[in-house]
Amino acid sequence: MDGEPKTAMRRRDLLALIGTFAGSAAMVQAMTSLGFAAESTYKGPIRLDGDPKGASVLVLGAGLAGMTAALELRNAGYNVKVLEFNNRPGGRNWTLRGGDTFTELGGNSQTCEFEPGLYINPGPWRIPYHHRGLLDYCRRLNVALEPFIQLNHNALLHASKGFGGRPQRIREIKADFQGHVSELLAKVTQQGALDATVSKQDKEILLEAMKNWGALDSNYAYKDSLVSAAVRGYAKEPGGGQSAAPLPGNPIELSEILQSRMWRYLRNFAVFDFQTTLFQPVGGMDAIGKAFARELGDLIHYNAKVTRIQQSGADVTVTYADADAAVHQEKADWCICTIPLSILSQIEIDVGAPMKAAIDAVPYIASVKVGLQFKRRFWEEDEAIYGGISYTNLPIDQISYPSTGFNHNGRGVLLGAYLFGLPSAYEFTALTPSERVARAVEFGAQIHPQYRSEFENGVAVAWNRMPFTLGCAGYWTEAARAQHYENLCQIDGRIALAGEHASYIPAWQEGAVLSALDAVTRLHQRVIKS
Amino acid sequence: MKRARLRAAAMLAVCVTPLLAATADAQSSSGAPAAAVFSPGFRFVESDGESLYRNVCSACHMIDGKGASGAGAFPSLAADKRLEAAGYPLYVVTNGLHGMPPLGMFMSDDQVAAVVNYVRTHFGNDYHDAVTAADAKAARH
Numbered sequence: 001m002d003g004e005p006k007t008a009m010r011r012r013d014l015l016a017l018i019g020t021f022a023g024s025a026a027m028v029q030a031m032t033s034l035g036f037a038a039e040s041t042y043k044g045p046i047r048l049d050g051d052p053k054g055a056s057v058l059v060l061g062a063g064l065a066g067m068t069a070a071l072e073l074r075n076a077g078y079n080v081k082v083l084e085f086n087n088r089p090g091g092r093n094w095t096l097r098g099g100d101t102f103t104e105l106g107g108n109s110q111t112c113e114f115e116p117g118l119y120i121n122p123g124p125w126r127i128p129y130h131h132r133g134l135l136d137y138c139r140r141l142n143v144a145l146e147p148f149i150q151l152n153h154n155a156l157l158h159a160s161k162g163f164g165g166r167p168q169r170i171r172e173i174k175a176d177f178q179g180h181v182s183e184l185l186a187k188v189t190q191q192g193a194l195d196a197t198v199s200k201q202d203k204e205i206l207l208e209a210m211k212n213w214g215a216l217d218s219n220y221a222y223k224d225s226l227v228s229a230a231v232r233g234y235a236k237e238p239g240g241g242q243s244a245a246p247l248p249g250n251p252i253e254l255s256e257i258l259q260s261r262m263w264r265y266l267r268n269f270a271v272f273d274f275q276t277t278l279f280q281p282v283g284g285m286d287a288i289g290k291a292f293a294r295e296l297g298d299l300i301h302y303n304a305k306v307t308r309i310q311q312s313g314a315d316v317t318v319t320y321a322d323a324d325a326a327v328h329q330e331k332a333d334w335c336i337c338t339i340p341l342s343i344l345s346q347i348e349i350d351v352g353a354p355m356k357a358a359i360d361a362v363p364y365i366a367s368v369k370v371g372l373q374f375k376r377r378f379w380e381e382d383e384a385i386y387g388g389i390s391y392t393n394l395p396i397d398q399i400s401y402p403s404t405g406f407n408h409n410g411r412g413v414l415l416g417a418y419l420f421g422l423p424s425a426y427e428f429t430a431l432t433p434s435e436r437v438a439r440a441v442e443f444g445a446q447i448h449p450q451y452r453s454e455f456e457n458g459v460a461v462a463w464n465r466m467p468f469t470l471g472c473a474g475y476w477t478e479a480a481r482a483q484h485y486e487n488l489c490q491i492d493g494r495i496a497l498a499g500e501h502a503s504y505i506p507a508w509q510e511g512a513v514l515s516a517l518d519a520v521t522r523l524h525q526r527v528i529k530s
Numbered sequence: 531m532k533r534a535r536l537r538a539a540a541m542l543a544v545c546v547t548p549l550l551a552a553t554a555d556a557q558s559s560s561g562a563p564a565a566a567v568f569s570p571g572f573r574f575v576e577s578d579g580e581s582l583y584r585n586v587c588s589a590c591h592m593i594d595g596k597g598a599s600g601a602g603a604f605p606s607l608a609a610d611k612r613l614e615a616a617g618y619p620l621y622v623v624t625n626g627l628h629g630m631p632p633l634g635m636f637m638s639d640d641q642v643a644a645v646v647n648y649v650r651t652h653f654g655n656d657y658h659d660a661v662t663a664a665d666a667k668a669a670r671h
Contacts, residue, residue, distance in 0.1 A: 085601045105590075105598035305601055342629030343602035363631035366589065395568040423569040423636045429589035431566060439566075464590050467600020471629055 040510050042133035045140075046517050048076035050528040057523070058083065058318055058330055060309075061338035062300050063091025065498040065512035067292035068137065069336045069520050070299060076524060081330065082296065083304040083320055085468050089296075090289025092123035092469060093509065096371065096459055097284070104465035110433050113373070113457040117405075118413040120371030121285040122461035124509050125400075125415070126150065129277045131510035133517065134288075138281065141291035148278040149403045151269040152388020158447050159393050162260025167390065167447050170269075172252060173262050175215065175232035179222035180254035182214020190220070224248040265391040273508075280403060288509070304328075306339060309349040311494045334527070336519055338499040338512070340364070342470040351492040358484035362501055364464075364471025366425040370396070370440040372416035372458040378450040379414070380407060394443040395424040416440040416458065420472070429462040436460035474501030489518070496523050574636050579648025582641060586633060587649070595653030602629070609654035616661045619646045620669040634670065642666035 055078055059070045062084035074080045088094075096102075098114040114120070126148040127134055138145055153171035162168075186207055188194060198206060207220065215231040216222050225248050229235075235249035257263055268274055281287035293300060303323035310317045316335040321327055337344065342364040349356070379385040379401050387403040396417035405412065417440040419425035428436055437458035445451035463472035476485065489502050498519040503511030567585050569575045576582045584593065590604040591597050597606040612618050621627075623642050624634035634642045643666045650657040 105600055105604065106592050107598075339601070340629075345628035346602040360628050362629075363626045364629040365631070393570070422572065423574045423586070426589045426633070427566070427568050427585045430585050430593075435566070439568075462589070465598075470590075470600065470602050470604065475631065 040130055040132050040505065040514060042131075042136065042510075042514060042517075045136065046072060046521055048072060048520070048524045050524070052076060052078050052524070052527050054079060055334065055527050056080070056332040057334045057336060058316060058332035059336045059338070060306055060318065061085075061091065061499070062089045062289075062293065062296075062302075063338055063499070063512060064093055064134075064289065064292070064509050065338040065500070065502075065516040066091075066336070067289070067296060067300075068513050068516035069338070069498055070296055071292060072517065072520050073336075073524075074296070074299065079332075080296075080299050081332070082300040083306060083318065083330065084300055084302050085305055087302045087323075088289075089293035089300060090286050092473075093285055093289040094123045095119050095121050095284030095286035096461070103467075104433065104462065105467055105470075106465060108433050108465075110459050112371075112459045114371070114413055114459075115373070115411050118373060118411060119284045120369070120413055120415060120459065121280070122369045122371070122459075123463075124285055124507075125280065127279040127509070128273055128275070129279070130272070131505075131508065133513040134510045135279070137292070137513065138279075138288060141288070141295065143287050143291050144282040145279040146282050146404060147276075148280040149387030149401075150274045150276065150278050150389060152385060152401070154383070155385050155388040155401070156390035156447060157262045157265050157392075158390065159260045159262055160446070162262060163256065165446065167392075168252070168260075168262060169233070170265075170388075170390075172232050172249075173257060174266055175228065176222075176251045176254075177257050177263050177266065179214045179216065179228055179232070179251060180257070182210040182216055183220060183222040184254075186210040186214075186216060186220040222251060224250045261393075268389070268391060282404070306347060309335065309337065309347060309495065311335070311350045313493075316494045333494065334523060335495045336516070336523065337495060337497050338516070340469050340471070340499065341474055341501050343468075344497075349495070351495055354484075354487040355490060355492045355497075358488035359497075361480050361484045362474040362476060362488075364469070365421045365473050365475045365507070366419075366429055366462075366464050367421065367472035368417060368419045368425055368428040368436060368460065368462045369415060370417035370436055370458055370460045371413055372437070372440060372444070372451075373411055373413050373456045374451070374454040375411060375456055376409070376454060377402075377405075377412035378454055379412075379448065382450060383448075390447060392443075392447060394446065395419060395428065396440055396443045399444055399447060411456070414444075416444050417460075421475075426464075429464050433460045433462075436462065473507030474499075476506060489515075491519075491522060491526060569636075572636060573638075574641060577641065577644065579644040579646075582637070582645040583648050583652075587645065590630070595649070607649055607653055607655070613650050613655050614657055616646065616650065616657070616659060616665065617669070619649060620661060620665060624666065624669045625671060634666070639663035639666040639670075642669070 057073050057078050057080050059066045059082040062082050066082055070080045070082050096112045097119045098112055098116055100112045103109040155170050156167035157170055157173050158167040189203055189206055214222055215228045217225050217227050229248035234246045236247035238246040304320040306318055306320045308319035315331050315333055318330050341359050341362045345360045385401055386406050387401050389398050389400045391398050398418050400415035402412055419428050437460050441451050441455050463469060488497060496519040498516040500506050500511040502515040505511035567576050576585050591607050595607040597604040624632055626632035640663045643661045643663050647660045
């Protein structure tokens, strides 16, 4: 196995990445304590000053990285051409609507049957407020945004063995966990257990804070009272007229919460990547890809499968096959290649051994998303769940309710499963598309029994089966980063790489944008100096 | 120091999550004989080579072992001469290769050996020098 990278994927590393996306709380905790939650370093639009004197750049891939690079280079005066494998722009920036058809590896085709106006984003689906680069492009390209609801206190937490399998309200688990912990802390504070570490004055304030934060009563107890009900909700909500007085409910016992492990999920609402405000483009995530493509117009050449990337001291030559399998060659002075490493590692490319080793060192994560259409928005009508995410330990991991189109009669589409990186993601991928949909319905019905009568149709995207990525996203271990990341990001002769895989924000669109801006900036400096 | 403690605590939190239940049944709309299995947490629960292949490997290498091709390809494992040396599939399963993750990280040594032995004796492969769990263990870094 000469030349094969020794990239030992440690489970710990994987957990960290998994946590960022699927959002299982303990894994997110692993992530943040390992220091992986990286903030965008975007500093505003780049300035590519100086005349490139007609230099040409061939960009490979019309995903967000490729189109960011193409747009900036064109604006700076370069001759730009983009080659794209798919017959559409965007890459993983993708939205499925009624009538859309796609075929996965293995040959199974699906046609989305959603009613007009309904959609699912099978790839990226939320934009944190701190992804400043992507947000800036949305602003510049007039992509309308609306809030993406991550936390809905009235959505559900579910554990197959906790609470007899009955879903619990996030609001109650959160309030009761916080209340019980506050009560315990207040108790030990009063007993003097913290006297060595907390001053007398701070002790008073701490007790006051626990009462405030935990909704404790005047005796620092967390129990059924209108004080706790103001946070956890009521057994009988306040009304009008006669018999309108509210009644508090009984908090859930601390031991039940602890043993159900539902406290794990609360981190999904606390970590940096999932903090409000999050956004989504109005009408579907692909509004971003389409907006870039409108700007670039016929610079993008679709249905081009790259088969060879050569370079000499003078230029770059890329060989590609068109839809009719005819082979073509395209020459340029420079090349920005955003092809996912899962694919680039299989393409003959003239780069030095360090960059080639880096290209070969990054495995791709399995992920599956399932969109389900229902006859009515029962989650709103029956359960007052407007947007947000319910989390479960079933293989579907979560159910996300639409963040738009609230409170109207008619059909709706849920994200009925989002598996990421874990063994179950491979197992779900191994199913046929119709089996994936059927399983998502079957599991989801354990949380919402209405599934059984209201389900109409669904669509399932397993990212390993997508011909244009062969996986969801690049996965870096700490060890692989230390060994290969800088080599991946070098300009090798006339070739530079970009994409989420060339960033510290893997699998997020912001990573693609930032890596493209960095590659373009460095390439431009080289061109101007040469 | 504090960081190390945090890390240890985080790992503990990750590992102590046994509430997930394995789900499996014998129903398969494609009429496949092996049951669909959904493993809870971080370990595959399938134990025999056929179940592991059908539920894990076939996600990419396809149910007939012939792989598939798009912008790049998942290699065919059918009548694959590279499987003659058992060390090769052992290496790939435990260490990954290019875009393929080291799926052996989710498997015991017994599972790695079982799935390697399965692939080397199916899909037109006829290599009967079975590997053992000890071989799988040795292949891990």
